[in-house]
Amino acid sequence: MTKPIALAIKWVLIVATLAGILWIATRLAQAGNTMAVVIAGLVGMGILAVYATRRSVPLKYLVPGLLFMILFQLWPVLYTASLSTTNYGDGHLYSKQESVTDIIAQSVREVPDTPRYKMSVAIAEGGDPVTADLVLLLTKPDGSTYVGETTGLKPLPPAGVEKTSIGKITKAPGYTVLTAKQANARSKDLSAIAVPTSDGGGIKPVGLSEAFEGKATVTYDAAADKLTDAGTTPPTVYAPKDAKWVNVADATQSFPQGWKENIGLANYSRIFTDSTIRSGFLSIFIWNIAFAILSVLTTFLLGMLIALLFNDPRLRGKAIYRSLLILPYALPGFVTALVWKGMFNQDYGIINQTLNISVDWLGTPAGAKAAILITNLWLGFPYMFIVCTGALQSIPQDVREAATIDGANAFRTLRSIIMPLLLVAVGPLLLASFAFNFNNFGLIYLLTKGGPFNGADTSIGSSDLLITYAFRLAFSGSAPNYGFAAAVSVIIFLLVALMSIPGFRRTKALEEVN
Amino acid sequence: MHKRALGAAAVTGVAALALSACGGSSPTTPSDTGAAGTSKAATTTGTPETPSGTAAPVRDANVDLVIWTDADRSAAVQKYADQFAAENGVTVKVQISTDTRAQFKDATKVGKGPDVIVGAHDWLGELVQNSTVAPVNLSSDVAAKFLPKAIEATKFNGQSYGVPYAVENIGLMYNKDLVPNPPKTMDELVATGEKLVKEGKAKQVLSQFVSKVGNAYFAYPYLSAFPEGGIFAIKPNGDYDPNKVIVNTPDSIKGGDVLAELGKKKVLSTNVDDTNQDALFDTKATPFMISGPWSVAKAKEAGVNYGIAPLPSLTGGGAMRPFLGVQMFYVSSKAKNAALAQEFVTNYIPRKDVQLALFEVGKRPPALKEAYAEVAASDPDVKAWYEAGIDGSPMPNIPAMNSVWGPFGQATADIIAGKAGAKERLDAAAKEITANIAKG
Numbered sequence: 001m002t003k004p005i006a007l008a009i010k011w012v013l014i015v016a017t018l019a020g021i022l023w024i025a026t027r028l029a030q031a032g033n034t035m036a037v038v039i040a041g042l043v044g045m046g047i048l049a050v051y052a053t054r055r056s057v058p059l060k061y062l063v064p065g066l067l068f069m070i071l072f073q074l075w076p077v078l079y080t081a082s083l084s085t086t087n088y089g090d091g092h093l094y095s096k097q098e099s100v101t102d103i104i105a106q107s108v109r110e111v112p113d114t115p116r117y118k119m120s121v122a123i124a125e126g127g128d129p130v131t132a133d134l135v136l137l138l139t140k141p142d143g144s145t146y147v148g149e150t151t152g153l154k155p156l157p158p159a160g161v162e163k164t165s166i167g168k169i170t171k172a173p174g175y176t177v178l179t180a181k182q183a184n185a186r187s188k189d190l191s192a193i194a195v196p197t198s199d200g201g202g203i204k205p206v207g208l209s210e211a212f213e214g215k216a217t218v219t220y221d222a223a224a225d226k227l228t229d230a231g232t233t234p235p236t237v238y239a240p241k242d243a244k245w246v247n248v249a250d251a252t253q254s255f256p257q258g259w260k261e262n263i264g265l266a267n268y269s270r271i272f273t274d275s276t277i278r279s280g281f282l283s284i285f286i287w288n289i290a291f292a293i294l295s296v297l298t299t300f301l302l303g304m305l306i307a308l309l310f311n312d313p314r315l316r317g318k319a320i321y322r323s324l325l326i327l328p329y330a331l332p333g334f335v336t337a338l339v340w341k342g343m344f345n346q347d348y349g350i351i352n353q354t355l356n357i358s359v360d361w362l363g364t365p366a367g368a369k370a371a372i373l374i375t376n377l378w379l380g381f382p383y384m385f386i387v388c389t390g391a392l393q394s395i396p397q398d399v400r401e402a403a404t405i406d407g408a409n410a411f412r413t414l415r416s417i418i419m420p421l422l423l424v425a426v427g428p429l430l431l432a433s434f435a436f437n438f439n440n441f442g443l444i445y446l447l448t449k450g451g452p453f454n455g456a457d458t459s460i461g462s463s464d465l466l467i468t469y470a471f472r473l474a475f476s477g478s479a480p481n482y483g484f485a486a487a488v489s490v491i492i493f494l495l496v497a498l499m500s501i502p503g504f505r506r507t508k509a510l511e512e513v514n
Numbered sequence: 515m516h517k518r519a520l521g522a523a524a525v526t527g528v529a530a531l532a533l534s535a536c537g538g539s540s541p542t543t544p545s546d547t548g549a550a551g552t553s554k555a556a557t558t559t560g561t562p563e564t565p566s567g568t569a570a571p572v573r574d575a576n577v578d579l580v581i582w583t584d585a586d587r588s589a590a591v592q593k594y595a596d597q598f599a600a601e602n603g604v605t606v607k608v609q610i611s612t613d614t615r616a617q618f619k620d621a622t623k624v625g626k627g628p629d630v631i632v633g634a635h636d637w638l639g640e641l642v643q644n645s646t647v648a649p650v651n652l653s654s655d656v657a658a659k660f661l662p663k664a665i666e667a668t669k670f671n672g673q674s675y676g677v678p679y680a681v682e683n684i685g686l687m688y689n690k691d692l693v694p695n696p697p698k699t700m701d702e703l704v705a706t707g708e709k710l711v712k713e714g715k716a717k718q719v720l721s722q723f724v725s726k727v728g729n730a731y732f733a734y735p736y737l738s739a740f741p742e743g744g745i746f747a748i749k750p751n752g753d754y755d756p757n758k759v760i761v762n763t764p765d766s767i768k769g770g771d772v773l774a775e776l777g778k779k780k781v782l783s784t785n786v787d788d789t790n791q792d793a794l795f796d797t798k799a800t801p802f803m804i805s806g807p808w809s810v811a812k813a814k815e816a817g818v819n820y821g822i823a824p825l826p827s828l829t830g831g832g833a834m835r836p837f838l839g840v841q842m843f844y845v846s847s848k849a850k851n852a853a854l855a856q857e858f859v860t861n862y863i864p865r866k867d868v869q870l871a872l873f874e875v876g877k878r879p880p881a882l883k884e885a886y887a888e889v890a891a892s893d894p895d896v897k898a899w900y901e902a903g904i905d906g907s908p909m910p911n912i913p914a915m916n917s918v919w920g921p922f923g924q925a926t927a928d929i930i931a932g933k934a935g936a937k938e939r940l941d942a943a944a945k946e947i948t949a950n951i952a953k954g
Contacts, residue, residue: 347786
C-alpha cells in the first residue's frame, strides 16, 4: 500500500504536469495551431493514463524520456526533413496569396498633381469607436473641408467645424473624432480605406493626420493567374514561374516577392548534381573528419602527457601547476579564438614576429588548417588533462608497484597497465570529444570563417566544416535558402548517424573490459 | 565538455550576429561606439529596454507603438518616442535589438515584430523581397527638405519606404602631424607614405580594411574611380540593374589593376582587417586610413591630430567615389499599430530637433538639409565627411547585392594578395555573382 504522502506528491506532480500542458495548449490555441492543440491533449491524456493507473509500470519509466526524445530529437529532424523539400528562404517566406496582396499594396503610387489632405479619423456621432464605420475628415490645402466615405468624397459645411493651426479637423457636427489610440486600434480598417475619386484613385491615410490620393498600378487576374502592372507603357504582365512572378515578355524581370512552395527532392538533386557543391562537399567532409580526429588525438596526447607528468609523486607545487594549466579551459573559448586570430596575423601577429617567419597562416588552406588545429589544441588540452588526471588517480598505486616488481620498465608499465585502464575511463569521453569537434562551429567561425576561399568559388571554404558550410547556406551568402540548407543538414545528419554506429560498438567493447 | 558546449551555443549566437553584419550590410557595425556616451538622456521618462544577451527583444503586446533600434541610438529615439506618446495619449516602447536586420525579419515572420525599426537603407531590397516593410508616403514638400540622394536611397522600384535621418560614407583620414596637407591623388599618397616609412616616422603607408576574405564596400571606390567601373549598371530609371554586373568591364579591371599594384607595394594588405585597422592609425604606425565616421571617436581618444579629406583620385581615372549609406526609419508591413507607426515616422523624423538628437549619437551628417546646415557650421568633421561623399552613389539596395559581397570581396582580396591577376579574377567573380543572382 502506497503511503498517503507519496500518493499526494504523485497527484500534485500529475496535476502540475497537466496544468503545464493546458497552459501550452492555450498558447498554441491562441497561435491558431489546431493540430498542436490536439497533440498536446493526447499527450496529457496519455500521461494521466500511465501515471494515474497501474496498467503499465514500465511506461512510467519510459514516458519522460520518450516525450523529450520526440520533442527535442525526432521533431527537429522531421521538421528539417520536411523543410528540405521546400524552397523556403529569402523571398520565399509567405504564401502565393500573400505575395499577390503585398505586391498590389506596394504598387500604390501617389496620383500626380493631387493635393495632400490634412486628415482626422472619425465615426458618425453616437457610434461605437470599436466597430462603427470609419470616415475621414479631410482638409485641402486651400482650407476647404470634406468627408471621405467608402462611397466617395462629399463637402463638409464649415459651420461648426474646428481645426488646428495646421488644418487638422478636431470637431465637426455629426461626427465624433477618434483619439490617436482609438484610431490606431483600427489600423487594419484604416489601411483598407480608399475613398474613391473620379480618376480611379483612392484617398488613403498616411498615419493619423495626413491623406493622399493613391492608385495601385498592379492588378491581379485570378482567373488567368496573372499580375498586370499598368504603371509601365505598355502594361507589363507577370505570370508565375519558379515560385516567382516573372515578366512574360522578359524573363529577367520579376517581382522580388516570391512564395513558399513544395519542390520535392530538387534540393537533394542539386547537392548531388551541382559539381561545385558535390566536389566541395566531399573536400569539406574529408577535412571535417580529419579535423575532428586530429583535434581529439592532439589534445588527448598533450593532456595525457602532462597528466602523467603531474601524477608523479616526486613533483612539488602540483596544485599551482595544475591550476595554471586549466586556465585556457577557464577562459571563454571565443575570446581565446579571437586572440589567436590576432596572433596568427601574417604581418602583425606575435607568432610570425617572434619566430621571425612570414607564414600566411590565415590566407592559405594549409596555414589555416594548421592554425585551427593549434588553437584547438590550446583550447582542448586542459580538458583532457583534467580527465586524465582524475582517471590516473583512480588507478591504484599497488598495480604499478606490482608491475615494477615484475620487472616492467616505466614505458612498459604505461603501455600495458596504465593505458588500458585509462582508456576504459576516458574512451567514451574521447568519443564525446570527437562528436563535439565534428560540429565545432564557434572555433572555425571565429578563426577563419571557413576561409580562405579559393578561386572563384566563395561558397566553399578550405577550412569549412559541414556545419559552417550549412550555416553559410542558410543564413548568409548570396541568398539565405533555408530549404537547401535543411537538405544539407539532413545529409550531415545521415553521415553523422552512420559514423556513430561503429563508435557505439566500440564503447560497448570498452565497457566489457570492466 | 558541458561548459564548452554551452559556450558553443553562445558563440553560435554571437557568430550569427557577426555573420549577418558582415554578410550583406554596410560595415557600419563598428560605428557609434564612443559617441553613445554623448547622448542626452536627461529628459527621458522611460528607459529603453535592454535585452539580456543577444536574443531578440520580446514584443510587449500592451503597447501602442513598438520601435526597435540598436543600443546606441535608443536614448535619442526614446526621448522623442516619449514626446510622441504624451502628445497622442498613447504608450510607446523603444526596445534594443542587437541585430535589427535579422531579428526584425524573423520576428515579423511569426507575427511578433515591431512597428518601426531603425536601420540602413541597403537592407531595403531584402526587406521588400520578404514582404516586411510598408511604403511610407512622404509628401513632396517634406521630401524636398532632405538631401536628394538620401531620399533616392529610401526608394525601391520607384516606391518610397521610409524616412532617412543620416548619411554616411568613407573618406581619407590623415595624421596632420605627419602630413600637413592631404594628398589629392593616390600616387601622391603612396609617395608621401613611402617617404615617411623610409624616414622611420611610420611603418605602413595606408591602413584600409581588406582582410583575408576581402571587403567589397572598401574596394568599390577603386572601381568607381573609372567611368564605366562599378558593380551594377544603372537602369534608365536610375535604379541599379541586377542583370548587368559590371565588375569586369575594362574600366573595372583598371581599378583592379590599381588594387594589384597597391598590393604589390604593400600599401594594401590582406592582413589589415577590422581588428587592427584603427589601431594602426591610432598608434601612428600609418599616416593614412580609409575609413568612416565610426573611426573618429577612437582616433580622438588616442589623441591623433587627424584630418578628414575626400578619397584621392587614381591615375587614368577620376576621384574614388565611395558608396553612400543612409540610415533610416522603416515601418513594418505587418505592424500591429500601422497608423501610429506611420504617424510617428512621417511627422517626427523629418523634424530638425529629432535629426539633431540622432546626429549627436552617431555623428553622421544629418539627412535633413536644415539640420545638416546647422551641424556643418559648427562641426568641421561632419562637413568633411559630407564633402568626401558628395560624388558617391547610394549603395545598391536591390536584393541582388547580397550575391555580390562575398565573391567581389574575395576577388579583391585575391588581387591584392597577388594570388590572381585582376582581369582573370574579376571575370571569375562576375561569373559567380551572375550565377548567384540567377539562383536567388
